[in-house]
Amino acid sequence: MTAFLNGCFLPLEQARVSPLDRGFLFGDGIYEVIPSYQGVPFLLEAHLERLRRSLSAIRLRDPMGDRGWRDMLEELLARNPGGDRAIYLQVTRGVAPRDHAFPVATEATVFAMVNPIQPPRPETTAQGEGAILLPDERWGRCDIKAITLLANVLARQMAVEQGAIEAILLRDGRLTEGAASNVFVVHGDVVRTPPLDRGILPGITRRFVLDLLEGHSRPVFEEAVLESDLRTADEIWLTSSTKEILPVTRLDGQPVGAGRPGPVWRETLELYQRAKNDARGARVAESGDG
Ligand SMILES: Cc1ncc(COP(=O)(O)O)c(C=O)c1O
Structure with a gap:
């Protein structure tokens, strides 16, 4: 390489x-x-x-x-x-x-x-993945994509040791983000993700997913998400540039909603894949390689 x-x-x-x-x-x-x-x-x-x-x-x-x-x-x-x-x-x-x-x-x-980029494992798409909740012990400028990631490393390792894919972090009882991802929660057909501040990274995938949902008239809000919201969610998703949109179906060992990837996730992933293919097609056509 x-x-x-x-x-x-x-x-x-x-x-x-x-x-x-x-x-x-x-x-x-x-x-x-x-x-x-x-x-x-x-x-x-x-x-x-x-x-x-x-x-x-x-x-x-x-x-x-x-x-x-x-x-x-x-x-x-x-x-x-x-x-x-x-x-x-x-x-x-x-x-x-x-x-x-x-x-x-x-x-x-x-x-x-x-x-x-590893495509998601077939089990991930079929069954979702597990995540754990942990206190957010990082510094006060998590909006900067700094290489200083010790707290994220320790949190992610705790998740791995418990057979989970990600640690979802809470500060003062509120969701911030994952150790290496942003987090969305769904109740019914309403999608929510915490607003941007110094406590979370302004994820590129987060923004893209918000725009996609808004463009398709899905009720979506950037607002505080409490620990109780996570524990009662119908769906939880992780977003990142390499994970894309990943369904969390077990939180601290308990099922999230029905314990399977949900319909809002499925619909949103489809929109995401379509937009990704369109962007790729447009770039290829633009460069005359197509
Ligand atoms: C702490 C953290 N939050 C969020 C994200 C998601 O950001 P993006 O969608 O830009 O990859 C990442 C990505 O690795 C991250 O490390």
């Missing part, structure tokens, strides 16, 4: 970063994950916008610029042809003697690689 590091494309196994990199020493950096279907990045503009927002939030100058990111991503995908890919890219504040304060005149470290 070919990766990108500081201006060069090279085999991933040959990519090296100094132990003095501030990403390694402090977790001083941000990242982005962009799905790409058959070589065409999905919702690229929204991902690049969030990348710029993350950089600005940690006061790091954009080291590539819009054209630079687009050209690099295009070449990275061309060098890793075939299939559906998740592009992972990371920017850190670079290599410098260890000191918490920002270094002066240090170049950022820019790294990117691709990983295959």
Whole structure:
């Protein structure tokens, strides 16, 4: 697999970063994950916008610029042809003697690689997955896509150890999000997800799903979701760029609703898949490859 590091494309196994990199020493950096279907990045503009927002939030100058990111991503995908890919890219504040304060005149470290996107297991679509509820013990700026993910790692590991796919997090009795996903709940035909604030990541898939539902006149609200709402939900979904929309059918070992993926999830996933295919078709037609 070919990766990108500081201006060069090279085999991933040959990519090296100094132990003095501030990403390694402090977790001083941000990242982005962009799905790409058959070589065409999905919702690229929204991902690049969030990348710029993350950089600005940690006061790091954009080291590539819009054209630079687009050209690099295009070449990275061309060098890793075939299939559906998740592009992972990371920017850190670079290599410098260890000191918490920002270094002066240090170049950022820019790294990117691709990983295959695994299609959901047939059991997931047929039966859904389990999740657990945990207290949200993360910092106060979870709206920044920071590489500093220790609390998310610990939460996700707790889920795995209990045979669940995700930890769903609660702060003061209210849903924030999953360890690596946003969360939607359904009661009857009403869909809800917590509003954006500093406690959750503005998920690209979250926004896309909200727009899809609004465009199809489904009652959908960005409002507080309580622990009791999760425990009485007919459906719970996780959304992320790699999970897309995933049905949670067991919460802390108890069935969610009927204990099977629900009808609102099914309908929404169908809209999502259609929109994804349309976007891919439009891009291919635009580039004249089609
Ligand atoms: C904490 C967290 N929330 C939400 C998401 C979903 O974001 P997106 O839909 O942009 O992938 C992620 C993605 O990995 C995440 O790590």
